Amino acid sequence: MKAEQDGDRLEDDSQQENGASTNHYSSISPPASPMVLDEPFSTYFEERVPIPENTNQMFSFRKLWAFTGPGFLMSIAYLDPGNIESDLQSGAKAGFKLLWVLLGATIIGLLLQRLAARLGVVTGMHLAEVCNRQYPTVPRIILWLMVELAIIGSDMQEVIGCAIAFNLLSAGKIPLWAGVLITITDTFVFLFLDKYGLRKLEAFFGVLITIMAISFGYEYVLVKPDQGELLKGMFLPYCANCGPAQLQQAVGIVGAVIMPHNIYLHSALVKSREVDRRKKEDVKEANKYFFIESTIALFISFLINVFVVAVFAQAFYDKTNMEVNAECNATGSAHTDLFPLNNETLQVDIYKGGVVLGCFFGPAALYIWAIGILAAGQSSTMTGTYSGQFVMEGFLNLKWSRFARVLLTRSIAITPTLLVAIFQDVQHLTGMNDFLNVLQSMQLPFALIPILTFTSLTSLMNDFANGL
Template sequence: MEERIRERSRLNDSQQENGAQTNRYSSISPPASPGAQEEPSSTYFEERVPIPESANQIFSFRKLWAFTGPGFLMSIAYLDPGNIESDLQSGAIAGFKLLWVLLGATIIGLLLQRLAARLGVVTGMHLAEVCNRQYPTVPRNILWLMVELAIIGSDMQEVIGCAIALNLLSVGRIPLWAGVLITITDTFVFLFLDKYGLRKLEAFFGFLITVMALSFGYEYVLVKPDQGELLKGMFLPSCADCGPVELEQAVGIVGAVIMPHNIYLHSALVKSREVDRKNKKEVKEANKYFFIESAIALFISFLINVFVVAVFAQAFYNKTNMEVNAECNATGSPHTDLFPLNNDTLEVDIYKGGVVLGCFFGPAALYIWAIGILAAGQSSTMTGTYSGQFVMEGFLNLSCSRFARVLLTRSIAIVPTLLVAIFKDAQHLTGMNDFLNVLQSILLPFALIPILTFTSLTSIMNDFANGL
């Protein structure tokens, strides 16, 4: 008995000694809630990508390739159907005048994504986990509910975007509600691709981004926008004669580009790389390569967004319903009734945008547009589901099976989406998407304040805390 007591005492002493050996470059204040874990079971990290050694200390393409992946998955949120709809409405309503807002929002988004990646690399925890440790119960729960609301709003746009794309590709044979159910099903299938390897999953997302770039790039080449007006709108911030509609569109652009849940997502995705957080040099190097990768990914997403704005600015700015009706009638389009016989300015959404492209530039333009929307919706639905899982795991310390987590997070967002799809048709969703884009802007502080706070605290970030 005495020997057993001595053995237990030695074990306790050993555990205390191990607990005291905290890592200087990953220290964080004690948990704010009991049961918080350093590395909870997560959906995405059953494997970690090793980083190769390199003789070149300044820059290595091999290392950049090893770090490439999380930034492109993050950039999907900058290309979701809500973004695409905001882009085409911006072009149709304000021409090239709001491109500078898109550019500014993307640059600010890059800075915020950099902070998110640094938090994940330095602490080994994503933003939701740090919120769980640092905030008391009431503000933590309010924060979680607000982020969930942002995820639901974004997911509604993404799933309905997929459903609209399927409706266009099937020439109306697949109704909106059926498209939503198809999207839910195939999202479940695609979400388990990471079982075949993390890099294969990232390659699949890269393929979807390529499809978007080719689809919307085709429309850009087809329409041939005025390059002088495009550059002027991008680099000369102004909005002459802008009314309430244009100002609402500008706010919608910011909300569509900088999504609150995407900051939570990116801070989690960077944990998929093998980085020794005890080694300050490795942490610094990881921050550098993640920033370069994010900049490349967001530059590509910015170009795709510009393609869409420019196409609708060049072809449909100041167009009236009467003009579009006449063109659709002349080409024998079955959708002529979408555009009433009046001289009101044309209003477009994802659905009408595809129809209008088909009327003016032929059926190929419509179908290629729909393929791009399908790729945007499918990819963003998957990353949105990952966001929901990370947020729920981090804030609530969930310890359930992966399938149960996917089912739970999917259900929270899908139920309201399905209701909208049942009671609305594809032609009457413009107001909902405008509202959801503005909602993202309103909810942005619930990601902005935590990420700025935590990355500025030396107690969390040590030598990597933000400067002035």
């Protein structure tokens, strides 16, 4: 118990002394006399998960289970409605040809998430807190604004995705703006689930990921994609006969997969585990298990993304509006007017994607698709709000109440989303999502430069600094 208290004091000391050298708070060896502070250290969450005592085994499933959670919450950002829309458009516009971009982006994302987790474990601070201590005021404010812009763009896609899912599930009876208001309300409710225990919150996210896997896996089995073409597209970097639309889609895939605010989020989530940072072996062990957990989580998210790309690549690549219109007419769909009688290539988004699945594969395909989108939207809006709170608290050093922080971060992102929902039709949101995915790509340097810089500093990371 005394060791835990000393560790807490050391981490508090690192958070309080803004002007001090960074070396002491990332030190692995204990200080001679840690400062005793009035306030105990706490993460954003109100509890920390204990790690089982050391065993002589090289690998322990009990320890992996104790470290499991942060990586799956992080992986939600790889499964948000913006990702799903990017996936389905990639399949519809380029077939299987851009799967290698998705694979490459996921691998790069894993490496960056590993750096984020390592920074949080070694220093006891998340990326926004380190930026606060390392950067002067002007670049720090610019960084904060850029990350907030990325969060707003992502949140717009997530909330609109939920609203579209409500619209599809209610057969159009719930308009877009009403779906946004429902999402805002239930997100507030779900955000306070961690009051019942951090592990219960993480289990809830696990359930939502499972719903997504079952929903999109069902569509994959239903459509039966060509496995040879799928493997060729995944492992052979090519894009024959690709034009500007496919190039924009490739850039959008990178922005949809590697989200800048997710790097800030992951570096904060790992602080929810009890790791004695004064012991090098404990820090090394935590880094190892967090990396294993992140790899498993991102592999699952990659499979779910592949399900969506493959479904639309197999069923709707090179389809024309005329063909889809005829199929929807034949099945008595109420959404035939979405597809004009011309030979232009089919343009799909989350909404139209559900409709065409319903036309070609029956109403069950539409409703299961909507359930998957709803799970993706609900989970990602919650993790997006956590990101906003970590970023705002870290960069601005806010000491507000929990409810005030949630209200402010929600309001910043929700206001533009509500305006879009009121003034834009549910059937015409494709252009906005394309733009927001490319915007995410443009925001990446504002997370990449800090995380690469800080994890390479020996003064900050000691023996855990990046090698060449």
